[in-house]
Amino acid sequence: MSNINKIQQNRETDINRYLEGKGIKHALSGYRFLFELIQLGMEDRTRLIKMTDMYNMVSEMYEVEPNSIERAIRYSIKEYGLTSKEFITKAVDDLLYGDGMGFMQLE
8 A cells, every 4th residue: 555545544534433432323415525625625725715615525526415415514504603615624624724623522
């Protein structure tokens, strides 16, 4: 396995652990959308500025409307009192710059 593949696999593991730590259930469609959006944000943090572009990217991947993505994410994170943009940005920051466990301090 190449170093790039290992980095990608570690990133995916970190994102999964982060979302699981938040109590977001795998069965929710919002989980997969959050996973993809966080991954896109980690690859290029400047994407977080224009969240609608990221939603459009994910909507093309899953062949759903961007507003469906927003709704599914909002449902998945409703207990945190954050907008989806705030949640995704915090997740990216925690995973890139923190210890990845910042979710414990979110409440």
